[in-house]
Amino acid sequence: MSPASHPDFGHIETWIFDLDLTLYAPEHGIMEQVRNRIADYVEDYFKVDGERAHQIRYDYWRKYGTTLGGLMAEHGVDPHGYLDFVHDVDLSLLRPCDRLRAGIEALPGRKLIFTNADAPYARRVLTARGLDGLFEDIFDIHRMTHRPKPSMDSYHALCHQFDIDPAAALFVEDSAHNLEPAKKLGMTTIWVNHAADAESSDDRPHYVDHEIDDVAHWLVGTKE
Numbered sequence: 001m002s003p004a005s006h007p008d009f010g011h012i013e014t015w016i017f018d019l020d021l022t023l024y025a026p027e028h029g030i031m032e033q034v035r036n037r038i039a040d041y042v043e044d045y046f047k048v049d050g051e052r053a054h055q056i057r058y059d060y061w062r063k064y065g066t067t068l069g070g071l072m073a074e075h076g077v078d079p080h081g082y083l084d085f086v087h088d089v090d091l092s093l094l095r096p097c098d099r100l101r102a103g104i105e106a107l108p109g110r111k112l113i114f115t116n117a118d119a120p121y122a123r124r125v126l127t128a129r130g131l132d133g134l135f136e137d138i139f140d141i142h143r144m145t146h147r148p149k150p151s152m153d154s155y156h157a158l159c160h161q162f163d164i165d166p167a168a169a170l171f172v173e174d175s176a177h178n179l180e181p182a183k184k185l186g187m188t189t190i191w192v193n194h195a196a197d198a199e200s201s202d203d204r205p206h207y208v209d210h211e212i213d214d215v216a217h218w219l220v221g222t223k224e
């Protein structure tokens with residue numbers, strides 16, 4: 001039974017989706033491109049070699065939630081120029097997905113994007129996946145005042161901005177740790193787990209309500 005008519009989700013009024021690796025699969029290689037662009041930026045900024053650049057990228061990501069967080073906190077980097085640079089990637093590998101579009105379209109209520117990326121890039125990804133016009137708005141890293149998920153501040157800001165009742169909201173994410181604040185607020189949480197078969201995982205974090213392997217499969221019940 002699809003979520004649109006499933007009793008577990010009958011109370012949901014707001015459907016919130018992460019973007020990267022939630023609305024497309026890892027095998028498209030988009031995030032590898034972004035990570036390499038981030039490393040290129042870091043390499044140029046610090047005048048270091050590629051290996052050191054990836055280490056800095058990773059260390060900031062661990063410490064601040066995003067590499068940008070570290071670059072802003074420790075070096076005052078301008079987020080707009082940085083985000084334009086790192087998102088200048090080839091999205092031609094992404095294809096429109098009719099099943100995904102139909103599944104999201106059928107969900108009763110409002111739909112939002114909640115992403116640590118920026119809105120111009122998010123719009124490009126949505127267009128590439130054939131998902132234009134389905135989402136009321138994109139709550140991006142700038143609107144989070146650069147406090148990325150899983151900072152609780154950004155979840156509060158999202159709920160405040162769109163007058164969301166967390167108890168009637170559902171959040172779909174591939175990064176499990178980004179679901180923890182959502183669950184704390186009372187949202188229903190859906191983990192897109194690319195690493196495991198959704199049926200067989202028994203190490204599901206306590207803040208995950210449902211585990212799926214593919215959003216379109218979950219929404220329309222058939223595999224691509």
Ligand SMILES: [Mg+2]
Nearest residue numbers: 018020021174
């Ligand atoms: Mg993601």
